[in-house]
Amino acid sequence: MRSIRHVVAPVAAILTLLGCSPTDGAVLPTRPPSAGAAGIGDRDFPLDGNGGYDVTHYGITLGYTPATKRLDGVTTIRARALQPLSRFNLDLSGLQVAEVSVDGAGAAFSRQGDELTVVPATPLASGARFTVKVGYGGEPRPITDSGNLGTFGFIPTADGAFVAAEPNGAKTWFPANDHPADKATFDFEITVPRGLTALANGEPVGEPTTSGGRTTFRWRERHPMATYLATATLGRFELREGRTAGGVPNVAAVDPAHRDSLDKLYTVSGEVTDHWSEVFGPYPFASTGGVVDDYSAGYALETQTKPMYGGFSPDESIIAHEIAHQWFGNSVTIQRWQDLWLNEGFATYAEWLWSEHRGRTTADAHFAALHARPASDAFWTYPPGRARPDDLFDDAVYKRGAMTLHALRKEIGDRTFFALLREWVQRHRHGNATTQQFVTLAEQRSGKRLDALFDAWLFQPRRPA
Ligand code: ARG
Numbered sequence: 016m017r018s019i020r021h022v023v024a025p026v027a028a029i030l031t032l033l034g035c036s037p038t039d040g041a042v043l044p045t046r047p048p049s050a051g052a053a054g055i056g057d058r059d060f061p062l063d064g065n066g067g068y069d070v071t072h073y074g075i076t077l078g079y080t081p082a083t084k085r086l087d088g089v090t091t092i093r094a095r096a097l098q099p100l101s102r103f104n105l106d107l108s109g110l111q112v113a114e115v116s117v118d119g120a121g122a123a124f125s126r127q128g129d130e131l132t133v134v135p136a137t138p139l140a141s142g143a144r145f146t147v148k149v150g151y152g153g154e155p156r157p158i159t160d161s162g163n164l165g166t167f168g169f170i171p172t173a174d175g176a177f178v179a180a181e182p183n184g185a186k187t188w189f190p191a192n193d194h195p196a197d198k199a200t201f202d203f204e205i206t207v208p209r210g211l212t213a214l215a216n217g218e219p220v221g222e223p224t225t226s227g228g229r230t231t232f233r234w235r236e237r238h239p240m241a242t243y244l245a246t247a248t249l250g251r252f253e254l255r256e257g258r259t260a261g262g263v264p265n266v267a268a269v270d271p272a273h274r275d276s277l278d279k280l281y282t283v284s285g286e287v288t289d290h291w292s293e294v295f296g297p298y299p300f301a302s303t304g305g306v307v308d309d310y311s312a313g314y315a316l317e318t319q320t321k322p323m324y325g326g327f328s329p330d331e332s333i334i335a336h337e338i339a340h341q342w343f344g345n346s347v348t349i350q351r352w353q354d355l356w357l358n359e360g361f362a363t364y365a366e367w368l369w370s371e372h373r374g375r376t377t378a379d380a381h382f383a384a385l386h387a388r389p390a391s392d393a394f395w396t397y398p399p400g401r402a403r404p405d406d407l408f409d410d411a412v413y414k415r416g417a418m419t420l421h422a423l424r425k426e427i428g429d430r431t432f433f434a435l436l437r438e439w440v441q442r443h444r445h446g447n448a449t450t451q452q453f454v455t456l457a458e459q460r461s462g463k464r465l466d467a468l469f470d471a472w473l474f475q476p477r478r479p480a
C-alpha cells in the first residue's frame with residue numbers, strides 16, 4: 016500500500032525503541048547499554064517521552080499559591096521496566112528537583128534540558144514493577160512555542176492557573192513520560208488557598224477538605240489517559256453539577272467573568288455527550304463536562320472528561336468538537352504526532368455531523384464549501400496525514416482531515432462508514448492506534464481497496480480530484 020512508506024519507523028526511531036539512542040555507546044561512553052532512551056521514539060519529537068519503561072499510574076500531589084506562583088509537588092509514578100534499567104529518564108521542564116526515590120530508596124539524578132535522568136540505587140530487572148517518587152517545586156513556566164503551537168502547559172493566571180498541555184507541556188508541571196504513546200491512570204491531590212477551586216480529570220474522590228486556610232481537592236481518572244490531557248486548572252469558578260439525560264455525571268465550571276455561559280456549557284456538553292454516545296458508541300469515561308477559564312489561550316483542549324475553553328464562551332460547534340475528542344484522541348489515542356488527523360480530522364467531522372444533526376449546514380455542504388477552494392490555495396499544500404511538528408495544528412489537519420472522512424463515507428456508504436467508526440473506537444478503546452490501522456480496517460470492512468483515496472486525501476500536497 017502506498018501510504019505504508021509514511022509509517023515505516025526510521026532507523027533512529029527503531030534504535031531508540033530498543034533503548035539505544037543514536038548518540039549512545041561509542042559517542043557517549045558514559046551512557047551504559049541498560050540506560051533507558053531519552054525519547055520514546057517519535058521521530059518528530061525525539062526527546063519526548065522516554066524509553067525502557069511503561070507508566071501505569073501517576074499520583075500527583077500539588078500545592079499552588081497564585082499570589083506567589085509557587086508550586087510544590089510530589090509525583091509518584093508506578094511503572095514497569097521493559098528492559099534492564101541501570102538508569103532511565105523522565106521529562107520535566109523547569110522547576111527544581113529536591114529528591115528522587117525508586118522503590119523507597121534514594122536515587123541519584125541529574126538534569127539536562129527537559130530530561131531528568133534517574134539512577135536507582137539498584138538496577139531494575141526487565142519486567143520489574145517499580146515506583147518512582149519525585150519531590151519538586153518552583154515557579155512553573157509554560158512553553159511558548161517558536162512555531163505556531165502557542166502557549167501551553169501550566170499557565171499561571173490572575174486567580175490561579177489554566178492547565179492545557181498539548182502537545183508536550185505536561186512536563187511543565189509534573190515529571191512524566193510525556194508522550195501520548197504511554198497512557199496511564201491518574202490521581203490528583205491539589206491544595207489551593209481557600210475560596211479557590213481545583214479541577215482535574217475524572218471524578219472527585221470525597222469532599223474537598225480545608226485546614227489552615229487551604230483547601231485540598233482530590234480527583235481520580237481511572238481510565239488510561241495521555242499526559243497532554245491531564246489538567247489541574249484552578250482559580251475562582253462557578254460550578255453546575257448533575258447528570259446528562261443519558262445518566263453521565265456532568266460537571267461544568269466557569270470563571271466568574273463567564274458566568275453567563277455556565278448553563279449553556281452544562282446543557283450542550285450533556286446533549287453532545289449523549290448524542291455522540293449513540294453515534295460513536297458508549298461514552299468511554301465516567302463523567303463529562305467542561306471548564307471556561309479567563310485565560311485567552313486562543314484554543315480549547317479536550318482535557319479528558321473536562322474540556323478546557325481558554326478565555327471564551329464556547330459555541331455548540333466547539334463543544335461538539337471537544338466532546339467528540341473523548342472518543343477520538345482520548346480513548347483512541349495516537350501513537351505518534353504525525354497521525355494527529357486521527358484526532359482533529361475526526362473531531363472536525365463531528366462538528367459537521369452536529370451541525371447537520373441540529374438542522375444547520377450539512378456535512379456535504381461543509382465538504383463542498385472547502386472543496387471549492389481553488390487548487391492554487393495554500394490550504395491544499397499541507398498533507399494532513401503527516402502533521403508537521405512545527406505546525407501540528409494546521410487548518411489542513413482539521414479540515415482536510417475531516418474531508419478525508421467525508422470522501423471515505425461517500426466511497427463506502429453510510430452504513431459501512433458509521434459501523435467502521437464504532438468498530439474503530441471499540442477496538443482501540445483506552446488504547447493507541449495509527450493511521451495505517453484505520454486504513455486497514457476501512458479496507459477490511461468495506462471490501463474495497465482504499466489506498467488511492469487515502470493517499471490522495473492524506474498524503475499528497477495538492478487538491479484531490
Ligand atoms: N486539540 C485542541 C483542539 O483542537 C487544540 C490544541 C491546541 N494546542 C496548542 N498548543 N495550540 O481542540
Ligand code: ZN
Binds near residue numbers: 336340358359362
Ligand atoms: Zn481538536
